[in-house]
Amino acid sequence: MDNKIYLVNPRGFCAGVSRAISIVDTALERFGAPVYVRHEVVHNRYVVDSLRRKGAVFIEDLAEVPDGAILIFSAHGVPMSVEAEAKNRNLTVFDATCPLVSKVHVEVRALSKRGAEVIMIGHRFHPEVEATLGQYDNPDGGIYLVENAQDADRLQIRDPNNLYYVTQTTLSITESKTLVEHLRSLYPQIRGPRKNDICYATQNRQDAVRSLAHKVDLFIVVGSTSSSNSNRLRELAESCGCRAYLVDDESQLDEAWFAGGIGSIGVTAGASAPDILIERVVERLKAVTGYRPEEMPGIEEKRNFEIPKDLQRSL
Ligand code: SF4
CATH class of the missing domain: 3.40.1010.20 (4-hydroxy-3-methylbut-2-enyl diphosphate reductase, catalytic domain)
Structure with a gap:
Protein backbone atom coordinates (compact mmCIF):
# COMPACT_ATOMS: atom_id res chain seq x y z
CA MET A 1 0.00 0.00 0.00
CA ASP A 2 1.08 3.63 -0.55
CA ASN A 3 2.82 5.50 2.16
CA LYS A 4 -0.21 6.73 4.03
CA ILE A 5 -1.79 6.84 7.47
CA TYR A 6 -4.91 4.67 7.20
CA LEU A 7 -7.62 5.42 9.77
CA VAL A 8 -9.78 2.35 10.33
CA ASN A 9 -13.52 2.51 10.91
CA PRO A 10 -15.17 2.10 13.28
CA ARG A 11 -12.75 3.21 15.99
CA GLY A 12 -12.91 4.96 19.36
CA PHE A 13 -15.96 5.53 21.56
CA CYS A 14 -18.72 2.93 21.70
CA ALA A 15 -22.30 3.52 22.89
CA GLY A 16 -21.59 2.11 26.38
CA VAL A 17 -18.62 4.41 26.97
CA SER A 18 -20.45 7.51 25.70
CA ARG A 19 -23.36 6.72 28.02
CA ALA A 20 -21.12 6.14 31.07
CA ILE A 21 -19.27 9.44 30.58
CA SER A 22 -22.54 11.24 30.00
CA ILE A 23 -23.92 9.84 33.29
CA VAL A 24 -20.98 11.25 35.26
CA ASP A 25 -21.14 14.60 33.43
CA THR A 26 -24.90 14.87 33.96
CA ALA A 27 -24.66 13.95 37.65
CA LEU A 28 -21.97 16.62 38.15
CA GLU A 29 -24.16 19.17 36.36
CA ARG A 30 -27.24 18.27 38.33
CA PHE A 31 -25.84 17.69 41.84
CA GLY A 32 -22.49 19.53 41.74
CA ALA A 33 -19.15 18.13 42.89
CA PRO A 34 -18.16 15.81 44.35
CA VAL A 35 -19.75 12.84 42.66
CA TYR A 36 -18.24 9.47 43.61
CA VAL A 37 -17.51 6.86 40.95
CA ARG A 38 -16.69 3.27 41.81
CA HIS A 39 -13.64 2.40 39.72
CA GLU A 40 -12.50 4.35 36.66
CA VAL A 41 -15.80 4.95 34.85
CA VAL A 42 -14.12 3.80 31.61
CA HIS A 43 -10.53 2.64 31.17
CA ASN A 44 -9.00 5.75 29.69
CA ARG A 45 -6.54 8.01 31.49
CA TYR A 46 -7.52 11.21 29.64
CA VAL A 47 -11.25 10.69 30.26
CA VAL A 48 -10.75 9.90 33.94
CA ASP A 49 -8.41 12.89 34.49
CA SER A 50 -10.90 15.24 32.75
CA LEU A 51 -13.79 14.04 34.92
CA ARG A 52 -11.63 14.25 38.03
CA ARG A 53 -10.92 17.92 37.24
CA LYS A 54 -14.68 18.52 37.04
CA GLY A 55 -15.20 17.00 40.51
CA ALA A 56 -15.58 13.24 40.08
CA VAL A 57 -13.90 11.22 42.84
CA PHE A 58 -12.86 7.72 41.79
CA ILE A 59 -12.89 5.12 44.57
CA GLU A 60 -12.57 1.34 44.80
CA ASP A 61 -14.16 0.76 48.20
CA LEU A 62 -17.58 2.10 49.22
CA ALA A 63 -16.15 2.86 52.67
CA GLU A 64 -14.53 5.89 50.98
CA VAL A 65 -17.96 7.30 50.06
CA PRO A 66 -19.50 9.64 52.67
CA ASP A 67 -23.14 9.14 53.76
CA GLY A 68 -25.64 10.94 51.55
CA ALA A 69 -23.23 11.13 48.59
CA ILE A 70 -23.98 10.45 44.94
CA LEU A 71 -22.41 7.23 43.69
CA ILE A 72 -21.99 6.00 40.12
CA PHE A 73 -21.11 2.44 39.13
CA SER A 74 -18.59 2.25 36.27
CA ALA A 75 -19.34 0.90 32.78
CA HIS A 76 -17.82 -2.45 33.87
CA GLY A 77 -20.57 -3.09 36.43
CA VAL A 78 -20.36 -4.19 40.07
CA PRO A 79 -20.91 -7.47 41.94
CA MET A 80 -24.30 -7.86 43.66
CA SER A 81 -22.56 -7.43 47.05
CA VAL A 82 -21.52 -3.86 46.11
CA GLU A 83 -25.03 -3.05 44.92
CA ALA A 84 -26.40 -4.35 48.23
CA GLU A 85 -23.85 -2.36 50.25
CA ALA A 86 -24.80 0.87 48.44
CA LYS A 87 -28.48 0.13 49.08
CA ASN A 88 -27.89 -0.55 52.80
CA ARG A 89 -26.09 2.76 53.07
CA ASN A 90 -28.93 4.59 51.33
CA LEU A 91 -26.55 6.09 48.80
CA THR A 92 -28.07 7.68 45.70
CA VAL A 93 -26.80 5.43 42.93
CA PHE A 94 -26.73 5.90 39.17
CA ASP A 95 -25.69 2.82 37.29
CA ALA A 96 -23.36 3.40 34.32
CA THR A 97 -22.94 -0.34 33.69
CA CYS A 98 -23.02 -0.84 29.92
CA PRO A 99 -26.36 -2.42 28.98
CA TYR A 187 -17.93 -30.93 27.96
CA PRO A 188 -19.95 -31.64 24.79
CA GLN A 189 -23.22 -30.75 26.56
CA ILE A 190 -22.07 -27.25 27.55
CA ARG A 191 -24.46 -24.48 26.48
CA GLY A 192 -23.70 -20.86 25.76
CA PRO A 193 -25.56 -17.65 25.04
CA ARG A 194 -27.73 -17.69 21.91
CA LYS A 195 -25.67 -14.80 20.63
CA ASN A 196 -22.04 -14.28 21.58
CA ASP A 197 -21.48 -12.13 24.71
CA ILE A 198 -18.67 -10.25 22.94
CA CYS A 199 -20.15 -6.86 22.19
CA TYR A 200 -20.76 -5.26 18.80
CA ALA A 201 -18.09 -2.58 19.40
CA THR A 202 -15.38 -5.15 20.17
CA GLN A 203 -16.40 -7.22 17.16
CA ASN A 204 -16.47 -4.24 14.75
CA ARG A 205 -13.15 -2.78 15.91
CA GLN A 206 -11.40 -6.16 15.68
CA ASP A 207 -12.87 -6.86 12.23
CA ALA A 208 -11.69 -3.45 11.00
CA VAL A 209 -8.13 -4.00 12.27
CA ARG A 210 -8.03 -7.50 10.79
CA SER A 211 -9.00 -6.22 7.35
CA LEU A 212 -6.15 -3.69 7.27
CA ALA A 213 -3.34 -5.17 9.40
CA HIS A 214 -1.99 -7.44 6.62
CA LYS A 215 -1.53 -4.43 4.35
CA VAL A 216 0.36 -2.00 6.61
CA ASP A 217 3.78 -2.14 8.28
CA LEU A 218 2.84 -0.61 11.57
CA PHE A 219 -0.31 -0.20 13.64
CA ILE A 220 -0.92 2.45 16.26
CA VAL A 221 -3.73 1.74 18.71
CA VAL A 222 -4.86 4.72 20.78
CA GLY A 223 -5.96 3.58 24.23
CA SER A 224 -4.83 3.07 27.81
CA THR A 225 -2.97 -0.03 28.99
CA SER A 226 -5.86 -0.75 31.41
CA SER A 227 -8.31 -1.01 28.48
CA SER A 228 -9.03 -4.64 27.62
CA ASN A 229 -10.42 -4.00 24.13
CA SER A 230 -7.47 -1.69 23.24
CA ASN A 231 -4.96 -4.37 24.25
CA ARG A 232 -6.82 -6.93 22.14
CA LEU A 233 -6.62 -4.60 19.10
CA ARG A 234 -2.85 -4.25 19.51
CA GLU A 235 -2.40 -8.04 19.88
CA LEU A 236 -4.60 -8.68 16.87
CA ALA A 237 -2.61 -6.32 14.64
CA GLU A 238 0.61 -7.96 15.82
CA SER A 239 -0.77 -11.45 15.15
CA CYS A 240 -1.43 -10.31 11.54
CA GLY A 241 2.29 -9.69 11.14
CA CYS A 242 2.77 -5.97 11.63
CA ARG A 243 4.42 -4.09 14.45
CA ALA A 244 1.81 -2.64 16.76
CA TYR A 245 1.96 -0.17 19.63
CA LEU A 246 -0.61 0.96 22.17
CA VAL A 247 -0.32 4.65 23.07
CA ASP A 248 -2.34 6.87 25.40
CA ASP A 249 -1.63 9.95 23.30
CA GLU A 250 0.83 11.53 20.86
CA SER A 251 3.51 12.02 23.54
CA GLN A 252 4.05 8.25 23.65
CA LEU A 253 4.86 7.95 19.94
CA ASP A 254 8.55 7.12 19.57
CA GLU A 255 10.20 8.54 16.43
CA ALA A 256 12.49 5.48 16.29
CA TRP A 257 9.43 3.38 15.29
CA PHE A 258 9.28 5.25 11.96
CA ALA A 259 12.98 5.33 11.19
CA GLY A 260 14.40 3.57 8.11
CA GLY A 261 11.60 4.23 5.64
CA ILE A 262 8.50 2.73 7.20
CA GLY A 263 5.65 1.92 4.74
CA SER A 264 2.01 2.56 5.53
CA ILE A 265 0.62 2.98 9.02
CA GLY A 266 -2.76 1.87 10.39
CA VAL A 267 -4.45 3.80 13.18
CA THR A 268 -7.31 2.68 15.39
CA ALA A 269 -8.55 3.38 18.89
CA GLY A 270 -10.09 1.35 21.69
CA ALA A 271 -13.73 1.87 22.65
CA SER A 272 -12.79 4.20 25.53
CA ALA A 273 -10.37 6.49 23.62
CA PRO A 274 -11.78 9.94 22.77
CA ASP A 275 -11.53 11.50 19.29
CA ILE A 276 -9.35 14.35 20.51
CA LEU A 277 -6.54 11.90 21.33
CA ILE A 278 -6.86 10.16 17.95
CA GLU A 279 -6.64 13.55 16.20
CA ARG A 280 -3.54 14.50 18.18
CA VAL A 281 -1.89 11.17 17.38
CA VAL A 282 -2.64 11.58 13.66
CA GLU A 283 -1.27 15.14 13.64
CA ARG A 284 1.95 13.89 15.22
CA LEU A 285 2.20 10.99 12.76
CA LYS A 286 1.76 13.43 9.87
CA ALA A 287 4.54 15.64 11.23
CA VAL A 288 6.96 12.74 11.81
CA THR A 289 6.38 10.79 8.57
CA GLY A 290 5.08 13.41 6.13
CA TYR A 291 2.33 10.91 5.12
CA ARG A 292 -1.27 11.88 4.40
CA PRO A 293 -4.14 10.40 6.44
CA GLU A 294 -6.96 8.52 4.71
CA GLU A 295 -10.23 7.27 6.19
CA MET A 296 -10.96 3.59 5.49
CA PRO A 297 -14.54 2.53 4.77
CA GLY A 298 -16.24 0.59 7.57
CA ILE A 299 -19.48 -0.30 9.31
CA GLU A 300 -21.48 2.67 10.53
CA GLU A 301 -22.46 2.18 14.18
CA LYS A 302 -25.87 3.59 15.07
CA ARG A 303 -26.32 2.33 18.61
CA ASN A 304 -27.12 4.82 21.29
CA PHE A 305 -27.75 4.00 24.94
CA GLU A 306 -29.74 6.54 26.93
CA ILE A 307 -28.76 7.69 30.39
CA PRO A 308 -31.06 6.57 33.28
CA LYS A 309 -34.52 8.20 33.23
CA ASP A 310 -34.28 9.58 36.79
CA LEU A 311 -31.08 11.40 35.85
CA GLN A 312 -32.64 12.79 32.67
CA ARG A 313 -35.80 14.04 34.35
CA SER A 314 -34.59 17.17 36.07
CA LEU A 315 -32.40 18.44 33.26
S1 SF4 B 1 -16.89 -2.05 24.78
FE1 SF4 B 1 -18.87 -3.06 24.46
S2 SF4 B 1 -19.48 -3.80 26.49
FE2 SF4 B 1 -17.82 -2.29 26.79
S3 SF4 B 1 -18.89 -0.37 27.13
FE3 SF4 B 1 -18.50 -0.50 24.92
S4 SF4 B 1 -20.37 -1.43 24.04
FE4 SF4 B 1 -20.39 -1.79 26.24
Missing part, protein backbone atom coordinates in the same frame (compact mmCIF):
# COMPACT_ATOMS: atom_id res chain seq x y z
CA LEU A 100 -24.42 -5.13 27.11
CA VAL A 101 -22.61 -6.05 30.33
CA SER A 102 -25.91 -5.95 32.24
CA LYS A 103 -27.29 -8.44 29.71
CA VAL A 104 -24.59 -10.93 30.76
CA HIS A 105 -25.39 -10.20 34.42
CA VAL A 106 -29.03 -11.11 33.78
CA GLU A 107 -27.95 -14.41 32.19
CA VAL A 108 -25.72 -15.28 35.16
CA ARG A 109 -28.36 -14.39 37.73
CA ALA A 110 -30.87 -16.64 35.97
CA LEU A 111 -28.35 -19.51 35.88
CA SER A 112 -27.51 -18.95 39.54
CA LYS A 113 -31.19 -19.18 40.44
CA ARG A 114 -31.39 -22.54 38.66
CA GLY A 115 -28.22 -23.83 40.35
CA ALA A 116 -26.52 -24.42 36.97
CA GLU A 117 -22.73 -24.38 36.90
CA VAL A 118 -21.27 -21.51 34.86
CA ILE A 119 -17.88 -21.06 33.24
CA MET A 120 -16.94 -17.42 32.82
CA ILE A 121 -14.36 -16.85 30.07
CA GLY A 122 -12.45 -13.67 30.84
CA HIS A 123 -9.38 -11.98 32.27
CA ARG A 124 -8.67 -12.41 35.97
CA PHE A 125 -8.89 -9.18 38.03
CA HIS A 126 -10.67 -7.24 35.28
CA PRO A 127 -13.54 -5.30 36.97
CA GLU A 128 -16.11 -6.52 34.43
CA VAL A 129 -15.17 -10.12 35.18
CA GLU A 130 -15.33 -9.54 38.94
CA ALA A 131 -18.75 -7.92 38.53
CA THR A 132 -20.08 -10.81 36.43
CA LEU A 133 -18.69 -13.47 38.80
CA GLY A 134 -20.39 -11.52 41.59
CA GLN A 135 -23.85 -12.06 40.07
CA TYR A 136 -23.76 -15.72 41.09
CA ASP A 137 -24.70 -16.65 44.66
CA ASN A 138 -26.08 -20.17 44.65
CA PRO A 139 -23.99 -22.62 46.77
CA ASP A 140 -25.71 -25.56 45.01
CA GLY A 141 -23.99 -24.65 41.74
CA GLY A 142 -20.86 -22.62 41.05
CA ILE A 143 -19.21 -20.12 38.74
CA TYR A 144 -15.62 -20.67 37.57
CA LEU A 145 -13.27 -18.27 35.81
CA VAL A 146 -11.37 -19.65 32.83
CA GLU A 147 -8.67 -17.58 31.11
CA ASN A 148 -7.07 -20.31 28.99
CA ALA A 149 -7.13 -24.00 28.09
CA GLN A 150 -5.06 -24.94 31.18
CA ASP A 151 -7.68 -23.40 33.47
CA ALA A 152 -10.35 -25.34 31.58
CA ASP A 153 -8.42 -28.61 32.00
CA ARG A 154 -8.25 -28.11 35.76
CA LEU A 155 -12.01 -27.67 36.22
CA GLN A 156 -13.96 -30.17 38.27
CA ILE A 157 -17.53 -29.88 37.09
CA ARG A 158 -20.19 -31.56 39.18
CA ASP A 159 -22.89 -31.87 36.53
CA PRO A 160 -21.76 -31.49 32.88
CA ASN A 161 -25.41 -31.76 31.81
CA ASN A 162 -26.23 -28.51 33.57
CA LEU A 163 -23.24 -26.46 32.46
CA TYR A 164 -23.15 -23.07 30.69
CA TYR A 165 -20.57 -20.54 29.65
CA VAL A 166 -20.60 -16.75 29.40
CA THR A 167 -17.80 -14.42 28.31
CA GLN A 168 -16.35 -11.01 29.05
CA THR A 169 -17.62 -8.54 26.42
CA THR A 170 -14.21 -7.31 25.23
CA LEU A 171 -12.28 -10.51 24.50
CA SER A 172 -10.35 -11.47 21.39
CA ILE A 173 -12.93 -13.06 19.10
CA THR A 174 -10.47 -15.63 17.76
CA GLU A 175 -9.12 -16.64 21.17
CA SER A 176 -12.53 -16.91 22.79
CA LYS A 177 -13.76 -19.05 19.90
CA THR A 178 -10.80 -21.41 20.35
CA LEU A 179 -11.45 -21.60 24.08
CA VAL A 180 -15.16 -22.32 23.60
CA GLU A 181 -14.21 -25.13 21.19
CA HIS A 182 -11.86 -26.51 23.84
CA LEU A 183 -14.64 -26.39 26.44
CA ARG A 184 -16.95 -28.18 24.01
CA SER A 185 -14.35 -30.92 23.56
CA LEU A 186 -14.21 -31.38 27.35
Whole structure:
Protein backbone atom coordinates (compact mmCIF):
# COMPACT_ATOMS: atom_id res chain seq x y z
CA MET A 1 0.00 0.00 0.00
CA ASP A 2 1.08 3.63 -0.55
CA ASN A 3 2.82 5.50 2.16
CA LYS A 4 -0.21 6.73 4.03
CA ILE A 5 -1.79 6.84 7.47
CA TYR A 6 -4.91 4.67 7.20
CA LEU A 7 -7.62 5.42 9.77
CA VAL A 8 -9.78 2.35 10.33
CA ASN A 9 -13.52 2.51 10.91
CA PRO A 10 -15.17 2.10 13.28
CA ARG A 11 -12.75 3.21 15.99
CA GLY A 12 -12.91 4.96 19.36
CA PHE A 13 -15.96 5.53 21.56
CA CYS A 14 -18.72 2.93 21.70
CA ALA A 15 -22.30 3.52 22.89
CA GLY A 16 -21.59 2.11 26.38
CA VAL A 17 -18.62 4.41 26.97
CA SER A 18 -20.45 7.51 25.70
CA ARG A 19 -23.36 6.72 28.02
CA ALA A 20 -21.12 6.14 31.07
CA ILE A 21 -19.27 9.44 30.58
CA SER A 22 -22.54 11.24 30.00
CA ILE A 23 -23.92 9.84 33.29
CA VAL A 24 -20.98 11.25 35.26
CA ASP A 25 -21.14 14.60 33.43
CA THR A 26 -24.90 14.87 33.96
CA ALA A 27 -24.66 13.95 37.65
CA LEU A 28 -21.97 16.62 38.15
CA GLU A 29 -24.16 19.17 36.36
CA ARG A 30 -27.24 18.27 38.33
CA PHE A 31 -25.84 17.69 41.84
CA GLY A 32 -22.49 19.53 41.74
CA ALA A 33 -19.15 18.13 42.89
CA PRO A 34 -18.16 15.81 44.35
CA VAL A 35 -19.75 12.84 42.66
CA TYR A 36 -18.24 9.47 43.61
CA VAL A 37 -17.51 6.86 40.95
CA ARG A 38 -16.69 3.27 41.81
CA HIS A 39 -13.64 2.40 39.72
CA GLU A 40 -12.50 4.35 36.66
CA VAL A 41 -15.80 4.95 34.85
CA VAL A 42 -14.12 3.80 31.61
CA HIS A 43 -10.53 2.64 31.17
CA ASN A 44 -9.00 5.75 29.69
CA ARG A 45 -6.54 8.01 31.49
CA TYR A 46 -7.52 11.21 29.64
CA VAL A 47 -11.25 10.69 30.26
CA VAL A 48 -10.75 9.90 33.94
CA ASP A 49 -8.41 12.89 34.49
CA SER A 50 -10.90 15.24 32.75
CA LEU A 51 -13.79 14.04 34.92
CA ARG A 52 -11.63 14.25 38.03
CA ARG A 53 -10.92 17.92 37.24
CA LYS A 54 -14.68 18.52 37.04
CA GLY A 55 -15.20 17.00 40.51
CA ALA A 56 -15.58 13.24 40.08
CA VAL A 57 -13.90 11.22 42.84
CA PHE A 58 -12.86 7.72 41.79
CA ILE A 59 -12.89 5.12 44.57
CA GLU A 60 -12.57 1.34 44.80
CA ASP A 61 -14.16 0.76 48.20
CA LEU A 62 -17.58 2.10 49.22
CA ALA A 63 -16.15 2.86 52.67
CA GLU A 64 -14.53 5.89 50.98
CA VAL A 65 -17.96 7.30 50.06
CA PRO A 66 -19.50 9.64 52.67
CA ASP A 67 -23.14 9.14 53.76
CA GLY A 68 -25.64 10.94 51.55
CA ALA A 69 -23.23 11.13 48.59
CA ILE A 70 -23.98 10.45 44.94
CA LEU A 71 -22.41 7.23 43.69
CA ILE A 72 -21.99 6.00 40.12
CA PHE A 73 -21.11 2.44 39.13
CA SER A 74 -18.59 2.25 36.27
CA ALA A 75 -19.34 0.90 32.78
CA HIS A 76 -17.82 -2.45 33.87
CA GLY A 77 -20.57 -3.09 36.43
CA VAL A 78 -20.36 -4.19 40.07
CA PRO A 79 -20.91 -7.47 41.94
CA MET A 80 -24.30 -7.86 43.66
CA SER A 81 -22.56 -7.43 47.05
CA VAL A 82 -21.52 -3.86 46.11
CA GLU A 83 -25.03 -3.05 44.92
CA ALA A 84 -26.40 -4.35 48.23
CA GLU A 85 -23.85 -2.36 50.25
CA ALA A 86 -24.80 0.87 48.44
CA LYS A 87 -28.48 0.13 49.08
CA ASN A 88 -27.89 -0.55 52.80
CA ARG A 89 -26.09 2.76 53.07
CA ASN A 90 -28.93 4.59 51.33
CA LEU A 91 -26.55 6.09 48.80
CA THR A 92 -28.07 7.68 45.70
CA VAL A 93 -26.80 5.43 42.93
CA PHE A 94 -26.73 5.90 39.17
CA ASP A 95 -25.69 2.82 37.29
CA ALA A 96 -23.36 3.40 34.32
CA THR A 97 -22.94 -0.34 33.69
CA CYS A 98 -23.02 -0.84 29.92
CA PRO A 99 -26.36 -2.42 28.98
CA LEU A 100 -24.42 -5.13 27.11
CA VAL A 101 -22.61 -6.05 30.33
CA SER A 102 -25.91 -5.95 32.24
CA LYS A 103 -27.29 -8.44 29.71
CA VAL A 104 -24.59 -10.93 30.76
CA HIS A 105 -25.39 -10.20 34.42
CA VAL A 106 -29.03 -11.11 33.78
CA GLU A 107 -27.95 -14.41 32.19
CA VAL A 108 -25.72 -15.28 35.16
CA ARG A 109 -28.36 -14.39 37.73
CA ALA A 110 -30.87 -16.64 35.97
CA LEU A 111 -28.35 -19.51 35.88
CA SER A 112 -27.51 -18.95 39.54
CA LYS A 113 -31.19 -19.18 40.44
CA ARG A 114 -31.39 -22.54 38.66
CA GLY A 115 -28.22 -23.83 40.35
CA ALA A 116 -26.52 -24.42 36.97
CA GLU A 117 -22.73 -24.38 36.90
CA VAL A 118 -21.27 -21.51 34.86
CA ILE A 119 -17.88 -21.06 33.24
CA MET A 120 -16.94 -17.42 32.82
CA ILE A 121 -14.36 -16.85 30.07
CA GLY A 122 -12.45 -13.67 30.84
CA HIS A 123 -9.38 -11.98 32.27
CA ARG A 124 -8.67 -12.41 35.97
CA PHE A 125 -8.89 -9.18 38.03
CA HIS A 126 -10.67 -7.24 35.28
CA PRO A 127 -13.54 -5.30 36.97
CA GLU A 128 -16.11 -6.52 34.43
CA VAL A 129 -15.17 -10.12 35.18
CA GLU A 130 -15.33 -9.54 38.94
CA ALA A 131 -18.75 -7.92 38.53
CA THR A 132 -20.08 -10.81 36.43
CA LEU A 133 -18.69 -13.47 38.80
CA GLY A 134 -20.39 -11.52 41.59
CA GLN A 135 -23.85 -12.06 40.07
CA TYR A 136 -23.76 -15.72 41.09
CA ASP A 137 -24.70 -16.65 44.66
CA ASN A 138 -26.08 -20.17 44.65
CA PRO A 139 -23.99 -22.62 46.77
CA ASP A 140 -25.71 -25.56 45.01
CA GLY A 141 -23.99 -24.65 41.74
CA GLY A 142 -20.86 -22.62 41.05
CA ILE A 143 -19.21 -20.12 38.74
CA TYR A 144 -15.62 -20.67 37.57
CA LEU A 145 -13.27 -18.27 35.81
CA VAL A 146 -11.37 -19.65 32.83
CA GLU A 147 -8.67 -17.58 31.11
CA ASN A 148 -7.07 -20.31 28.99
CA ALA A 149 -7.13 -24.00 28.09
CA GLN A 150 -5.06 -24.94 31.18
CA ASP A 151 -7.68 -23.40 33.47
CA ALA A 152 -10.35 -25.34 31.58
CA ASP A 153 -8.42 -28.61 32.00
CA ARG A 154 -8.25 -28.11 35.76
CA LEU A 155 -12.01 -27.67 36.22
CA GLN A 156 -13.96 -30.17 38.27
CA ILE A 157 -17.53 -29.88 37.09
CA ARG A 158 -20.19 -31.56 39.18
CA ASP A 159 -22.89 -31.87 36.53
CA PRO A 160 -21.76 -31.49 32.88
CA ASN A 161 -25.41 -31.76 31.81
CA ASN A 162 -26.23 -28.51 33.57
CA LEU A 163 -23.24 -26.46 32.46
CA TYR A 164 -23.15 -23.07 30.69
CA TYR A 165 -20.57 -20.54 29.65
CA VAL A 166 -20.60 -16.75 29.40
CA THR A 167 -17.80 -14.42 28.31
CA GLN A 168 -16.35 -11.01 29.05
CA THR A 169 -17.62 -8.54 26.42
CA THR A 170 -14.21 -7.31 25.23
CA LEU A 171 -12.28 -10.51 24.50
CA SER A 172 -10.35 -11.47 21.39
CA ILE A 173 -12.93 -13.06 19.10
CA THR A 174 -10.47 -15.63 17.76
CA GLU A 175 -9.12 -16.64 21.17
CA SER A 176 -12.53 -16.91 22.79
CA LYS A 177 -13.76 -19.05 19.90
CA THR A 178 -10.80 -21.41 20.35
CA LEU A 179 -11.45 -21.60 24.08
CA VAL A 180 -15.16 -22.32 23.60
CA GLU A 181 -14.21 -25.13 21.19
CA HIS A 182 -11.86 -26.51 23.84
CA LEU A 183 -14.64 -26.39 26.44
CA ARG A 184 -16.95 -28.18 24.01
CA SER A 185 -14.35 -30.92 23.56
CA LEU A 186 -14.21 -31.38 27.35
CA TYR A 187 -17.93 -30.93 27.96
CA PRO A 188 -19.95 -31.64 24.79
CA GLN A 189 -23.22 -30.75 26.56
CA ILE A 190 -22.07 -27.25 27.55
CA ARG A 191 -24.46 -24.48 26.48
CA GLY A 192 -23.70 -20.86 25.76
CA PRO A 193 -25.56 -17.65 25.04
CA ARG A 194 -27.73 -17.69 21.91
CA LYS A 195 -25.67 -14.80 20.63
CA ASN A 196 -22.04 -14.28 21.58
CA ASP A 197 -21.48 -12.13 24.71
CA ILE A 198 -18.67 -10.25 22.94
CA CYS A 199 -20.15 -6.86 22.19
CA TYR A 200 -20.76 -5.26 18.80
CA ALA A 201 -18.09 -2.58 19.40
CA THR A 202 -15.38 -5.15 20.17
CA GLN A 203 -16.40 -7.22 17.16
CA ASN A 204 -16.47 -4.24 14.75
CA ARG A 205 -13.15 -2.78 15.91
CA GLN A 206 -11.40 -6.16 15.68
CA ASP A 207 -12.87 -6.86 12.23
CA ALA A 208 -11.69 -3.45 11.00
CA VAL A 209 -8.13 -4.00 12.27
CA ARG A 210 -8.03 -7.50 10.79
CA SER A 211 -9.00 -6.22 7.35
CA LEU A 212 -6.15 -3.69 7.27
CA ALA A 213 -3.34 -5.17 9.40
CA HIS A 214 -1.99 -7.44 6.62
CA LYS A 215 -1.53 -4.43 4.35
CA VAL A 216 0.36 -2.00 6.61
CA ASP A 217 3.78 -2.14 8.28
CA LEU A 218 2.84 -0.61 11.57
CA PHE A 219 -0.31 -0.20 13.64
CA ILE A 220 -0.92 2.45 16.26
CA VAL A 221 -3.73 1.74 18.71
CA VAL A 222 -4.86 4.72 20.78
CA GLY A 223 -5.96 3.58 24.23
CA SER A 224 -4.83 3.07 27.81
CA THR A 225 -2.97 -0.03 28.99
CA SER A 226 -5.86 -0.75 31.41
CA SER A 227 -8.31 -1.01 28.48
CA SER A 228 -9.03 -4.64 27.62
CA ASN A 229 -10.42 -4.00 24.13
CA SER A 230 -7.47 -1.69 23.24
CA ASN A 231 -4.96 -4.37 24.25
CA ARG A 232 -6.82 -6.93 22.14
CA LEU A 233 -6.62 -4.60 19.10
CA ARG A 234 -2.85 -4.25 19.51
CA GLU A 235 -2.40 -8.04 19.88
CA LEU A 236 -4.60 -8.68 16.87
CA ALA A 237 -2.61 -6.32 14.64
CA GLU A 238 0.61 -7.96 15.82
CA SER A 239 -0.77 -11.45 15.15
CA CYS A 240 -1.43 -10.31 11.54
CA GLY A 241 2.29 -9.69 11.14
CA CYS A 242 2.77 -5.97 11.63
CA ARG A 243 4.42 -4.09 14.45
CA ALA A 244 1.81 -2.64 16.76
CA TYR A 245 1.96 -0.17 19.63
CA LEU A 246 -0.61 0.96 22.17
CA VAL A 247 -0.32 4.65 23.07
CA ASP A 248 -2.34 6.87 25.40
CA ASP A 249 -1.63 9.95 23.30
CA GLU A 250 0.83 11.53 20.86
CA SER A 251 3.51 12.02 23.54
CA GLN A 252 4.05 8.25 23.65
CA LEU A 253 4.86 7.95 19.94
CA ASP A 254 8.55 7.12 19.57
CA GLU A 255 10.20 8.54 16.43
CA ALA A 256 12.49 5.48 16.29
CA TRP A 257 9.43 3.38 15.29
CA PHE A 258 9.28 5.25 11.96
CA ALA A 259 12.98 5.33 11.19
CA GLY A 260 14.40 3.57 8.11
CA GLY A 261 11.60 4.23 5.64
CA ILE A 262 8.50 2.73 7.20
CA GLY A 263 5.65 1.92 4.74
CA SER A 264 2.01 2.56 5.53
CA ILE A 265 0.62 2.98 9.02
CA GLY A 266 -2.76 1.87 10.39
CA VAL A 267 -4.45 3.80 13.18
CA THR A 268 -7.31 2.68 15.39
CA ALA A 269 -8.55 3.38 18.89
CA GLY A 270 -10.09 1.35 21.69
CA ALA A 271 -13.73 1.87 22.65
CA SER A 272 -12.79 4.20 25.53
CA ALA A 273 -10.37 6.49 23.62
CA PRO A 274 -11.78 9.94 22.77
CA ASP A 275 -11.53 11.50 19.29
CA ILE A 276 -9.35 14.35 20.51
CA LEU A 277 -6.54 11.90 21.33
CA ILE A 278 -6.86 10.16 17.95
CA GLU A 279 -6.64 13.55 16.20
CA ARG A 280 -3.54 14.50 18.18
CA VAL A 281 -1.89 11.17 17.38
CA VAL A 282 -2.64 11.58 13.66
CA GLU A 283 -1.27 15.14 13.64
CA ARG A 284 1.95 13.89 15.22
CA LEU A 285 2.20 10.99 12.76
CA LYS A 286 1.76 13.43 9.87
CA ALA A 287 4.54 15.64 11.23
CA VAL A 288 6.96 12.74 11.81
CA THR A 289 6.38 10.79 8.57
CA GLY A 290 5.08 13.41 6.13
CA TYR A 291 2.33 10.91 5.12
CA ARG A 292 -1.27 11.88 4.40
CA PRO A 293 -4.14 10.40 6.44
CA GLU A 294 -6.96 8.52 4.71
CA GLU A 295 -10.23 7.27 6.19
CA MET A 296 -10.96 3.59 5.49
CA PRO A 297 -14.54 2.53 4.77
CA GLY A 298 -16.24 0.59 7.57
CA ILE A 299 -19.48 -0.30 9.31
CA GLU A 300 -21.48 2.67 10.53
CA GLU A 301 -22.46 2.18 14.18
CA LYS A 302 -25.87 3.59 15.07
CA ARG A 303 -26.32 2.33 18.61
CA ASN A 304 -27.12 4.82 21.29
CA PHE A 305 -27.75 4.00 24.94
CA GLU A 306 -29.74 6.54 26.93
CA ILE A 307 -28.76 7.69 30.39
CA PRO A 308 -31.06 6.57 33.28
CA LYS A 309 -34.52 8.20 33.23
CA ASP A 310 -34.28 9.58 36.79
CA LEU A 311 -31.08 11.40 35.85
CA GLN A 312 -32.64 12.79 32.67
CA ARG A 313 -35.80 14.04 34.35
CA SER A 314 -34.59 17.17 36.07
CA LEU A 315 -32.40 18.44 33.26
S1 SF4 B 1 -16.89 -2.05 24.78
FE1 SF4 B 1 -18.87 -3.06 24.46
S2 SF4 B 1 -19.48 -3.80 26.49
FE2 SF4 B 1 -17.82 -2.29 26.79
S3 SF4 B 1 -18.89 -0.37 27.13
FE3 SF4 B 1 -18.50 -0.50 24.92
S4 SF4 B 1 -20.37 -1.43 24.04
FE4 SF4 B 1 -20.39 -1.79 26.24
